[in-house]
Amino acid sequence: MITQQPRPARQSPAAPASPVLATPPAAPADAAAYFAARLAFHTDVADVHTALAAGATDFVVVDSRSTAAxxxxxxxxxxxxxxxxxxxxxxxxxxxEVPVVVHCWGPGCDGATRAALALARLGYRVKEMLGGIEYWIREGYPTETWQGTRTRPVDPLTAPVGEGECGC
Incomplete structure (x- = not known):
């Protein structure tokens, strides 16, 4: 069951703006254009995993990290x-002809962005996988090594524990 929180009261004109609204939100049409464009450039580990688990072949995942990594x-x-x-x-x-989903270490690394730029400059259609291998692992998805496949427990700070999905 989805419960809705009450809407906050409108702020009186005399009250100072909160730091959140010191820069006002974009107009709805501008926000929609921005978020649509953002989704054209990014995907997340949950969507990539779901697609791969279902046998998707309409994209390829590229790991742009070093051989040691x-x-x-x-x-x-x-x-x-x-x-x-x-x-x-x-x-x-x-x-x-096949779109590329590129990743590197994680959100603290611009390696995937640099790799996506290099691929785009060569004419590839490319998306960056947000969270990189860090969030792939933290969300409990399997990784391969020369020793075989390994799956670590889900980090409860990044994904629901158990069979549930986050609902987003």
């Missing part, structure tokens, strides 16, 4: 293509 664990079925190797190796490893 890849060896620590990677998304099953991903292509290993370190960012520095993209100009030389992308055409041999990736079909230009």
């Amino acid at each position: 890849w060896d620590q664990g990677h998304v099953p079925g991903a292509v290993h293509l370190p960012t520095a190797r993209i100009p030389a190796d992308a055409r041999q490893l990736l079909d230009p």
Whole structure:
């Protein structure tokens, strides 16, 4: 059951704006355009996992980390293509007709953004996987290593524990 919270009372004109609204929100049409564009550039680990688990073949996952990082664990079925190797190796490893979902370590790393830029400059349609391998692992999805497949427990700070979904 979804419960709705009461709407907050409108602030009187004399009261100062909160820090949240010191810069007013965008107009609804501008916000809609921004969020639609954002979804064209990003996806998240839950959507990637759900698609891969269902057998999706309409995109390829590219891990842009180093070989040492890849060896620590990677998304099953991903292509290993370190960012520095993209100009030389992308055409041999990736079909230009298949969209690419690229990731690196996590939200504190711009590696996936740099890799996405390099791929886009070569003509690939590309999205960045928000959260990177960090959130893939924290949300309890399997990784592959030379020792086999490993799945860690779900981090309750990043995803619901158990079989439930976050509902977003």
